[in-house]
Amino acid sequence: MTPLWLGLIGLALAQPVPLLLARATWPTRSPMAGVVLWQSLALGAVLSISAAALTTALWLVTQELTWWKIVLHVLILAMGPLVWWRFWWAFGQVWSETSTRRRRHRELVDLLGEPHGALPAVRILAEQTPVAYCIPRLRDARVVISQGTVDALDDDALQAVLEHERAHVRTRHDLVLEAFGVLHKAFPRVLRTDASLRQSQVMVELMADDAARKVTGDPALARAIMALSGGAAPDGTLGGSVEGLVRLEHVRDDSVRARRWSAAASLTLSAIVLVAPTALLAIPYAVRTVPF
Structure with a gap:
């Protein structure tokens, strides 16, 4: 049993x-x-x-040994290397796809975005939709915000956005999400669920919010979340525009x-x-x- x-x-x-x-x-x-x-x-x-x-x-x-028990025993033991092969295959796929998307997107951002005078790692895009995200990397990461974000937010709320994205970059939340992505891809399709992958994305956003609220306070962060609630981050990036209601509830909960x-x-x-x-x-x- x-x-x-x-x-x-x-x-x-x-x-x-x-x-x-x-x-x-x-x-x-x-x-x-x-x-x-x-x-x-x-x-x-x-x-x-x-x-x-x-x-x-x-x-x-x-x-009691029989031929079919021996054959089944060997087949089961042979599944071990197969499982590990699938895991490393998933690791290679996720790493390669994510790295390629981030590299290409970073090149586009550097080409199309305007550098922030006081913050060299920040790029401002000529887009009126409020959006903010980061392109994580070991060196030369990028924080990307749209002109619409700058226009829609006051100084404190804009600082909250920047602190949120810096928290992603500083604590390498991308590695957390990639680990979930590898396990998700490694599981056979019949056993796979998107719940853990989606919830991990929510959790890292809340972790970044906790870092931002320590610097700017809750009201400024709440205004930033509301302003960015309609935006979306490109694939391969980390953006603070997802799960706005969950994030607001987290900010409100001070217990x-x-x-x-x-x-x-x-x-x-x-x-x-x-x-x-x-x-x-x-x-x-x-x-x-x-x-x-």
């Missing part, structure tokens, strides 16, 4: 659990811990499904107790998801099954 339970846990963590968690609002109160929770769901699914395969292979060779409760709950669930299936099911089963 242990291989079956591990398989069911892995399948649950891959689809139904993320879909249910996406409806909850409490993880957004502590976005950093929320990112850990969403990442743990994906890793926990991988670990549980891998443990289910390994315990099944172990069970096959501890029973320290609620944030601490959210962080504790997220980190506790993360530890359970990552450790419990292996420690309580897979390892005890292996100890009972393998003769020493």
Whole structure:
């Protein structure tokens, strides 16, 4: 029964659990811990499904051996290298596609945008739609805002926008999203859900908002969110124009107790998801099954 339970846990963590968690609002109160929770769901699914395969292979060779058990045992063990190949293939695909899009977009921005006199990494586009985003990079990252953003915002709100995008660049939120993108692409289509990828995007925006509000305060950040709520960031960039209502609720929620409760709950669930299936099911089963 242990291989079956591990398989069911892995399948649950891959689809139904993320879909249910996406409806909850409490993880957004502590976005950093929320990112850990969403990442743990994906890793926990991988670990549980891998443990289910390994315990099944172990069970096959501890029973009375027949030719079909030996063949199935070999096939299951051969799935390990295949899984890792798919993971590194997904890593290469995501890295290559994202790097290419960012490089091309950065070249266009440098060509079409006007440098900000006091902020050399900022480019201002001659576009009236309020929009702001960043093009992350290890060196020479870009923060891009439209002329419409400059015209629509007062100085404090504009500073909040710039601080938000700088937070993305400074703390490399793009690497967080790329990690989610790799796991999303590595999962087979039948097990894949967009919930974790979408929620990770929301979480990094809230993390950047938390950094901006420390500098400019809540009112200025709220005005910036409202002004940019209709914009959209190009693929491969990070923009603060998504999930405006969720971001406003996060700014309005000033309960320290609620944030601490959210962080504790997220980190506790993360530890359970990552450790419990292996420690309580897979390892005890292996100890009972393998003769020493």
